[in-house]
Amino acid sequence: MSDVVTQAVAGMNEKLNGGGIDGTAQFNIEGEGSVFVDENGARAGEGNADVTFNADADTFREIFDGSLNPTTAFMSGRLTIDGDMGMAMKLAATLA
Helix, strand or coil: CCCHHHHHHHHHHHHCCCCCCCCCEEECCCCCCCEEEEEEEEEEECCCCCCCCEEEEHHHHHHHCCCCCCHHEEEECCEEECHHHHHHHHHHHHCC
16 A cells, blocks of 8 residues: 555544545555545545545645635645545535
8 A cells, every 4th residue: 555545544534533424535646546535534546436536646635634625625626526526515514
């Protein structure tokens, strides 16, 4: 597992305050791997997700550290989203 994925898992679990989400999401980090989130929290790996987020490592790093708003990343084309947009909006609020 890459350091980027390890940091993303830690950052996501911190944002979720040790909880999980109502549904499933996958974050594909280009060239690094994937983070899967469900009711148990975030972990490295892939799964059948309700919504999938795709971006490079720098974009996810900025989202997780709070210096980039997920909506801004999406609107500028740095982040692409496939699947349930309602779930994506919920997660964006959690990450912001």
